[in-house]
Amino acid sequence: MHITDRTLSLLDDMPLDISVLARFLKLLIQTGPDAIELSQRMLQLLSPLPDYPGYIVRIRQIEDAAKYPGITGFVCRGAPEDSGGKVTPEILLDNIRDINKFIRFRYCNKIRVQGLGNIITEDYLDIFARLREIFSGEIEFCPTDRYNFATALAAEWLISGGAASSGAASSGAASNGGNSVVTSFGGIGGLAPTEEVIMILKLTGLRNAEKTYGFFPEIASLLGKITARSVSLNKPILGECIFHVESGIHVDGILKDPKCYEPFPPETVGLKRKIIIGKHSGTASIKAKLAELGIPCDQEKIPAVLEGVRAKGEENRGALNDKEFEQVVRECAA
Secondary structure, X not given: OEEEEOXXXXXXXXXXXXXXXXXXXXXHHHHOOOEEEEEHHHHHHHOOOOOOOOEEEEOOOHHHHHHOOOOOOEEEEOOOOOOOOOEXXXXXXXXXXXXXXXXXOOOOOEEEEEEOHHHHHOOHHHHHHHHHHHOOOEEEEEEEOOOOOHHHHHHHHHHHHHHHHHHHHHHOOOOOOXXXXXXXXXXXXXXXXXXXXXXXXXXXXXXXXXXXXXXXXXXXXXXXXXXXXOOOOOOOOOOOOOOEEOOHHHHHHHHHOHHHOOOOOHHHHOOOOEEOEOOOOOHHHHHHHHHHHOXXXXXXXXXXXXXXHHHHHHHHOOOXXXXXHHHHHHHHOO
């Protein structure tokens, strides 16, 4: 299963800090994509590049490939079907009914197909099979997120492609395409987020099942600096607050067995679980917070503390901080 991350070919129109970009590239390499795509500008800004075997460059016209003798792979939107082995043509399919654009590339060794985010509303597995039947080489699928399903489509493409390859191998037939996707960190550019696809493959045991990504919070911070927009606190995988829980039943379940609500331990992506105290808290939340802060409290006082916490949460229209919680405990447990 092959992942190409193209974050660094999507940033040319943004104000750029070379030191931030260089650090991002080092962490991107650590994440482990099979290829990292750079724009021509990024290649110039970040050279000399860190040692990594999978760099490819997005070029505007196929003649530009000759400018970069040290690069072994290129991608070019609108490149002709006879571009050659080093240049991968990229085509945009807004709709599966545009498939006639695809047919003329059927004998290329490799092609990138971008778009097709709307096939989630159709029999997308059948459409995947049709693409593989038409094309004899490797297909890089780059689903766009117009319908908010790019992650699902990227994962389904990889998983179904792996099954197709296994079936072909067992029958002695040739395997064709279906195991490569193109993504970007944080979904920049409207693509499937790299971090989400990586975690799906990890959790399904299909790729790097034992790997951890404790540096993801730093990547989120760097993305915020690069784009001048902070990553959403609730963004899957990268969001700072995705392991914050307040609801009483959620806290109770997590304390009994984290797998009730957490698909993976917070530490896997460099985060920590945090119990939030507020108007939705329950008895389990109060007990856990008391233990966390080392505050002694008689068991018979906990219902009163809970009522005080809920009242303060209503007053705040949000969560209590630790000092506010301690004050409620002092007032209600006196």
